[in-house]
Amino acid sequence: MSDSAAQKPTVEAEQPLTHTPSQRYLSTRGGDYGLSFEEVVLKGLAQDGGLFIPEEIPSLPHDWQTSWKDLSFSELAFELLSLYISPSEIPPADLKSIISKSYSTFRAGDTTPLVPLQAADNLYLLELFHGPTFAFKDVALQLLGNLFEYFLVRRNKGKEGKERHHLTVVGATSGDTGSAAIYGLRGKKDVSLFILHPNGKVSPIQEAQMTTVLDANVHNLAVEGTFDDCQDTVKALFSDPEINSTLNLGAVNSINWARILAQTTYYFHSYFSLLRSLPSPNITPQIRFIVPTGNFGDILAGYFAKRMGLPAEKLVIATNENDILDRFWRTGQYSKKPVHGLKAEGGVPADGVKAHVDGVKETLSPAMDILVSSNFERLLWFLAYEFAAGAKMDEEWNKKQAGQEVESWLKALKTSGGFGVHTEILDSAKRDFESERVSDAQTLETIQKFYNASQKYILDPHSAIGVAASLRSIARTDKKTHHISLATAHPAKFAGAVMMALSDDEAFSFDTVLPEEFVGLEKKERRVITVEKGVGWEGIRKIVTDEVEKELAGSW
Ligand SMILES: Cc1ncc(COP(=O)(O)O)c(C=O)c1O
Ligand SMILES: N[C@@H](CCOP(=O)(O)O)C(=O)O
Numbered sequence: 087m088s089d090s091a092a093q094k095p096t097v098e099a100e101q102p103l104t105h106t107p108s109q110r111y112l113s114t115r116g117g118d119y120g121l122s123f124e125e126v127v128l129k130g131l132a133q134d135g136g137l138f139i140p141e142e143i144p145s146l147p148h149d150w151q152t153s154w155k156d157l158s159f160s161e162l163a164f165e166l167l168s169l170y171i172s173p174s175e176i177p178p179a180d181l182k183s184i185i186s187k188s189y190s191t192f193r194a195g196d197t198t199p200l201v202p203l204q205a206a207d208n209l210y211l212l213e214l215f216h217g218p219t220f221a222f223k224d225v226a227l228q229l230l231g232n233l234f235e236y237f238l239v240r241r242n243k244g245k246e247g248k249e250r251h252h253l254t255v256v257g258a259t260s261g262d263t264g265s266a267a268i269y270g271l272r273g274k275k276d277v278s279l280f281i282l283h284p285n286g287k288v289s290p291i292q293e294a295q296m297t298t299v300l301d302a303n304v305h306n307l308a309v310e311g312t313f314d315d316c317q318d319t320v321k322a323l324f325s326d327p328e329i330n331s332t333l334n335l336g337a338v339n340s341i342n343w344a345r346i347l348a349q350t351t352y353y354f355h356s357y358f359s360l361l362r363s364l365p366s367p368n369i370t371p372q373i374r375f376i377v378p379t380g381n382f383g384d385i386l387a388g389y390f391a392k393r394m395g396l397p398a399e400k401l402v403i404a405t406n407e408n409d410i411l412d413r414f415w416r417t418g419q420y421s422k423k424p425v426h427g428l429k430a431e432g433g434v435p436a437d438g439v440k441a442h443v444d445g446v447k448e449t450l451s452p453a454m455d456i457l458v459s460s461n462f463e464r465l466l467w468f469l470a471y472e473f474a475a476g477a478k479m480d481e482e483w484n485k486k487q488a489g490q491e492v493e494s495w496l497k498a499l500k501t502s503g504g505f506g507v508h509t510e511i512l513d514s515a516k517r518d519f520e521s522e523r524v525s526d527a528q529t530l531e532t533i534q535k536f537y538n539a540s541q542k543y544i545l546d547p548h549s550a551i552g553v554a555a556s557l558r559s560i561a562r563t564d565k566k567t568h569h570i571s572l573a574t575a576h577p578a579k580f581a582g583a584v585m586m587a588l589s590d591d592e593a594f595s596f597d598t599v600l601p602e603e604f605v606g607l608e609k610k611e612r613r614v615i616t617v618e619k620g621v622g623w624e625g626i627r628k629i630v631t632d633e634v635e636k637e638l639a640g641s642w
Contacts, residue, residue, distance in 0.1 A: 109140040109170045114467040116489025123171050124237050127344045130337025131324040137464050138343045144169040146395040155358050159197035160185045163351040170347060184236055188228040192216050198352045200359040207560045208568040212356045219295055220576035223266035226348035231270030233344055238276045254333040254634055256280045256323055258316035260453045261292035267338040272301040278634050282307045282316035287452060291579050291604055297612040305633050310619040312446045314457045322623035329627050333634055340383025340461050349387030353396055356570050374559055376402040376571040378552040380454035382461035403521040404555035406449045408456055415521035418512040421504025422457055450526045450583040451547040467492050469511045522555035533587035544599055547583040549573035578604055
């Protein structure tokens with residue numbers, strides 16, 4: 087299949103739609119058992135406030151190393167998605183055409199190219215920013231937009247007016263998810279999209295990317311507050327039965343399972359790209375993936391890839407100064423505020439934890455300025471499940487226990503600002519993950535270092551955090567280990583940090599970084615609703631309800 091051959095997704099009407107998918111889903115908080123892929127994609131968040139996970143993680147076909155090794159990105163995506171979606175739920179020809187359409191919008195022939203960054207240390211960059219909005223989010227959100235469209239076309243066949251299933255998608259963004267969701271859903275029939283961003287806390291290009299899209303179904307809300315306030319509002323809307331039943335809420339954040347699933351493809355794709363570039367492609371080297379991390383969605387896709395069988399020795403979490411995850415891996419305490427001297431149950435010292443400002447900190451990598459990482463809940467479920475399995479009861483009991491444990495941890499996070507886990511659970515987290523915290527000063531140094539190297543590579547601040555963490559990992563691992571560091575955004579999206587790092591160099595000009603798509607963007611007409619402090623989630627619920635009503639009145 088060619089990645090550039092765009093095809094219109096069509097519904098194969100002659101296929102019987104028996105809805106017996108290969109995977110059923112459950113909620114991390116124990117409820118909502120047995121849902122189909124379509125149901126979890128359209129619902130986004132479970133009714134009990136939990137996140138959907140597949141009941142089983144499928145294994146790879148026995149010959150995947152040979153039969154997948156030369157597949158294109160789209161072909162690999164098809165193989166991986168087919169492990170989760172049965173042909174009776176989406177017929178293969180339809181799935182292929184949805185995937186092909188989604189990746190035809192990428193500028194790089196290879197979709198997500200792997201480039202050597204520091205050959206002597208086997209350090210590679212996985213460039214994930216060649217989609218329409220220049221950030222890794224496009225990989226999943228181009229696909230999610232087309233999946234929504236496919237399911238809605240199928241549900242609405244032969245229906246008119248109020249009979250049609252209308253989806254109201256609400257999302258929170260620190261800049262990148264918002265624009266990628268807008269580009270994935272703009273102009274789509276039967277979908278209204280509401281994106282909440284923290285006013286003044288996204289980069290000027292990100293803000294322009296979002297607010298200059300004037301399609302009637304796109305609504306930007308600039309909220310006075312932080313990204314976490316926006317994320318909390320989205321979750322509050324999902325747990326409100328009123329708006330849920332009247333407006334059919336849908337999610338574009340990585341709480342939506344399809345986001346995670348779509349992102350597993352580039353872990354496999356980069357693995358094969360790496361093997362092809364090695365002198366002995368049949369010998370698998372030790373590989374680490376290093377992931378700039380905020381909401382824990384990107385690295386969680388790596389975790390699923392690893393659990394499915396991808397030979398990744400470790401996944402390295404790279405946080406900015408908003409380091410709740412890094413502190414968890416050091417102490418076993420998941421706490422909004424650092425608690426000094428605390429030990430995990432069973433005794434892990436809280437070494438290396440430095441003073442921290444209360445609440446979220448504004449850094450040079452704003453897309454990662456997140457206090458609480460929503461997908462960490464999915465990992466917590468797997469950790470709790472494995473811990474429960476030690477009791478040697480049956481499967482159902484383990485799953486039930488895991489759901490109850492997650493529920494009680496999340497309750498403690500809400501009521502007391504944090505919780506701690508047993509040492510065995512922390513040890514189990516350490517088997518798959520390591521973590522690093524990278525400061526603003528180290529981010530700038532890393533951008534400078536690679537601009538001053540022979541290939542003059544310009545890193546965006548988020549990718550620089552991954553590279554800084556990679557260099558630390560390289561220093562402590564076997565020289566033969568290969569490090570694949572995820573480059574999550576194009577540097578032109580973050581002019582402030584890039585200029586701060588490089589403007590002293592007289593030969594540097596920001597114009598050389600600027601893609602033509604960004605030229606003049608900031609001068610275009612904008613549409614945005616400002617949400618003052620104190621409006622609260624109920625006020626936002628009213629805005630959403632009123633806007634959908636206006637939109638639908640215009641279209642019927
Ligand atoms: C550029 C960039 N890098 C890294 C991240 C962190 O990814 P995740 O939230 O999946 O951990 C984000 C936002 O999510 C981002 O926009
Ligand atoms: N960095 C993100 C924050 C939202 O994360 P998501 O992956 O859960 O959508 C952004 O840019 O919006």
